Amino acid sequence: MSDAHAYPHEPTGVETRKLGFWVFLSTEILFFGTLITTFLIFKGRDFPGIKLTDVYDIPFTSVSSFVLLMSSLTMVLAHNALETNDQEKTRVWLLATAMLGAVFLAGQIYEFTEFYHKGFELSTNIFSSTFYVLTGFHGLHVFIGVVLLLALWGIGQRQKGLSLNEGMNLEFIALYWHFVDIVWIVLFTVVYLI
């Protein structure tokens, strides 16, 4: 019997890496919480100049939001496929998730460019600054997620495929991805709808 087994661990019953990951996600809430709070503080300010409501296009953003939400579904499908050890389906759904994320990112880039052309630039006023930093910070998270998904997909291409105990675990990326999606639901509501 090897020593790692003689040594008891995980009294909480949650796998150590997963526990660490949840702690990480809990601090992410604070990151976004601070940004959202700042956004809301300034949203109500009476300051002259162009506002988000002058430039945005809710139907367009709704569509890209829908795309991002659907990527959570494909992420779940990838996870389920891996649980039944269906390597091919896992890869397909992983790639689909990454692609949907990329579509969302493309939408965001398009949207930012449009806003810039309408004179709503990063340093125009406090409304534009808070908007870009908040949604940009989320976009960065989506980008990192897409990179991770593609990396995982690449690893899955190897002969033996993915395993649930793999160093770079599908489950963590799935947790991260769902988290980023949930944050977007909040952001979409806060930034565009109210």
Add this chain to the structure above:
Amino acid sequence: MTKIIEPKKQRNIFSRPSSEEGVWSWITTVDHKRIGIMYGYAAFFFLLVGGLEALLLRIQLSQPDNNFLSAAEYNAMFTMHGTTMIFLAIMPISAAFFNYLLPLQIGARDVAFPRLNALSFWIFIAGGLFLYSTFLFGTAGAPEGGYLAEEVSRLASAPNGGWFGYQPNAGLKYSPGTAMDYWAIGLQILGIASLVSAFNFITTILNMRTKGMRLMRMPVFTWMTFAVSFLLAFSLPIIAIALFFVTFDRQFGTTFFLTEGGGDPVLWQHLFWLFGHPEVYILILPAFGIVSEVLPTFSRKPLFGYPAIVFAGFGIAFIGFGVWAHHMFASAISPVAQAGFGLSTMIIAVPTGVKIFNWLGTIWGGKLTLNTPMLFALGFIGMFVIGGLSGVTHSVVPADTQQTDTYYIVAHFHYVLFGGALFGIFSGLYFWFPKVWGRMYNETMGKIHFWLMIIGFNLTFGPMHWLGLQGQVRRTWVYAEETNLGFWNLIVTIGAFILAIATLVFMANWIYSRRKGEVAPFDPWDARTIEWSIPSPTPVWNFSNAPEVKSLDDFWHQKYGEDEDGRAVRREGTDDLLLQLEEEGLNPKEEIHLPSPSYFPVIMAFGLPFLGYAIIYKSIPLAMIGVIMLLIGGFGWGTEPLEEEFESSEEEPESRESKNYE
């Protein structure tokens, strides 16, 4: 019988580092004890640097209308003194204790994520070097026509907006040049280090406890580490975002904190102190944990009210998030907010008071041993009470608005952070010295250190109370002769130099005892917690066998029973038990697999300063270097197993799952 077995070399990006001695073994180590020691030395180095800055400040203030430092140099020095002491000295010294002791106190072989642990250490080093590189590369200009405009010395080319970087003073308009960018990005990097270590410690405490180590059997130091880790995890993101805004304001022309574009300088104060006040408890709670270990050991009594101390610690941590605006009573906040935060400031004194009384209850009627760690712990209680009492006076808003930005405040927070945190830390350094080095420190020199320190400390910071009440303003480089502040300022400066001498005595003791100190007995203090049940210095593998814990203060209860009156009686056979423990501790029966060293944490960590320079100098090549280092580090890390495959072994090789727990 096998010892640690040699890992097989395996080619990843680089072949795995394998040296066990020399510089590289330290750079690539993932051993929590070595990381703890490195944290300690690095933090002590920065403590000396911060102390030197303080001495320069004190020389300047030793007499009225002095010319030793220019105004610009003075601004840079007090900013760097505060920033250094908080982020580069006290926090990492606490991290040194966490690293070294936490796994030992809960009976674990290492922290939950050893490589992540190395990463936090190296990010801390990278961040510290980045911040200090401002003296080489930074520029601190002055606003057009400002009175500072003519001064350009290197000493003044450091951040100069105060350690809390109030806006708009720290903005581009009033602090041109790059120095404040070094500050903002440097703190950002240091914050990442602390965040990563917070994840690690929370997970370690929850998941790496040994058999029988229930939460309510954990040593108080472990509990305080737990509380601090939560504080770090939930307060650092706030300052990270706020510093993010500062960097955007300075680099990309946004106006988060500048009224020109609709921003709000007071928002910076809110965000900063929403982090900054929990930060105060991040600095002090580890010291609370240390003295809660030292006092019972040298009073030969159990800690009085263990659950009360634990819950008071978490009470402090929780309420600590609700008192931030008492730093801002002189800013634009409403009377209702002032009343509310005044009240919460009074309330937070309650759990702190609970702890004080618990410590007093612990030493009450105990058989006290007044050696150096105990003296520092007792000094801690005294000094911290003074600092705590002057702290409560700040909850009275009208009084506070008078005291704001005077030396009264400086006196207050030095009593809690120096008289509190640093005294606790010194207590711990002496207390665990035999554990770490296997030798005893020199008691006489230790006592000289203590008495010099407590005299010097009170001479330095005591008079600041009345200087402040007489109206001496902090962060001002000169005062006029007519103010009659000269005498006490001179006393303060003399006190500061006594502190410097005390520190030299400490260093001499350390260097001497490390080499020539008496060899420490197995359990020199007749201590209570399980880190003393293993040999000193701690073997690489910590515990040969996972210990099983049956009660709070388990090691004590192995050694002592009770008679009818409830007095502690040493069990028969305790001496044999100790001999047996030492024998077992030095000669593990089973093979021990330790996490293998790794290059990747260092590579990733030193990628971050490049990104920092890239932002300041808007340089794509530097950014590329940073990103490439992060990618190499991340990829190598992701693809190397925590432990290398092991070559021959009489037993079965590791199963796959147990190996990849990082």
